[in-house]
Amino acid sequence: MARGISLFKILGIRISLDYTWFIVFVLFAWSLSRGYFPQNIPGLSGPMYLAMGAVSALMLFICVLIHELSHSYTANRLGLDIKEITLFIFGGVARLTREPEDAMTELKVAVAGPAASLALGVFFILLKKALASVLQIPVITSVVGFLATINFVLLVFNMIPGFPLDGGRVLRAIWWARTGDVKNATRVSTQIGKAFAMFLIVFGFFQIISGYFVQGLWAILIGAFMQQAAETSYRQLVLKMAIEGIRVKDIMTKNVVTVDSDLLLSDVIERYFFNYHFVSFPVTSNGKVVGLLTLNRVREAGREKWGATAVRDAMEKLTADMTLHPNDTAQHALARMVSDDVGRYPVLDEAGSLKGILSRRDIMKTMEFKAELEG
Ligand SMILES: [Zn+2]
Incomplete structure (x- = not known):
């Protein structure tokens, strides 16, 4: 199911963009240039805010890419064969030709992405400190500061314990290791994932009613995405497991x-x-x-x-x-x-x-x- 644009190859992995990425990119750059940056450093021109928004959205894309590559690189080193990653703005879906065969492999692959986001977050904090003391250009420091924040947001968001988010995979791996029942582990972590997605959607509606339109829209978008991802990845997994061992x-x-x-x-x-x-x-x-x-x-x-x-x-x-x-x-x-x-x-x-x-x-x-x- 190639739904997107193929970009380039890195570490032997083909990187593609999902079509929805462009919509979200524009929405993201726009909402940053209208909300976050004018509040953060007031008094700049409209085009300047737009440029800051666009650069930040692009940098966010690179951070997400590093997060996903960290998963895939680890997976390939552990013998899973990943040839392609499709990127959405908040994450990616690696095309696994095989599912991890043991809980430990699953755990290592799942943790690799958030570890990369944590490292990036710390890196941007240090960079912001260094920049603030050397050259005092608020425009640059503000963007770098935003990148530090967004990497921590990515870390926290991805560690929510609902499948197919990384946290859900971690939960699944631990449950799997303790009970030996991969199917039940998958079911439980998927249900938590869906419950969280539902919560996000409802939360988003309440925000819109209360006048926070953009924030509410984000919550609904992400919730809907998670809901669908949980559903499809669970079904794929069950089907894959059903033919396990059959020749x-x-x-x-x-x-x-x-x-x-x-x-x-x-x-x-x-x-x-x-x-x-x-x-x-x-x-x-x-x-x-x-x-x-x-x-x-x-x-x-x-x-x-x-x-x-x-x-x-x-x-x-x-x-x-x-x-x-x-x-x-x-x-x-x-x-x-x-x-x-x-x-x-x-x-x-x-x-x-x-x-x-x-x-x-x-x-x-x-x-x-x-x-x-x-x-
Ligand atoms: Zn991840």
């Missing part, structure tokens, strides 16, 4: 309908696509799988050529990265299907003979069944 061979379709590479497309459409309602078929030649014929490929070949085109000329030729092994885990298979944006893979053994076919739908079905059964 491709356990859930693949074993009696695979294959298509001979010598057939004409017009025959295949009649005899296979209309008959079986699959969107793709493995193609065989002399008993070996040589490719995949998808409905898309058939369409691209052009209706008027269906009667003269052989399957082998229209199919996608099989390469090693288009197949799964029977012993691959279902989680690995799903991660690959999602990142390659592919609906199904043929399953081949070491000798290259076809053992089955696995689709995204097969995995989803299994997830839903298991989640349903286990509650």
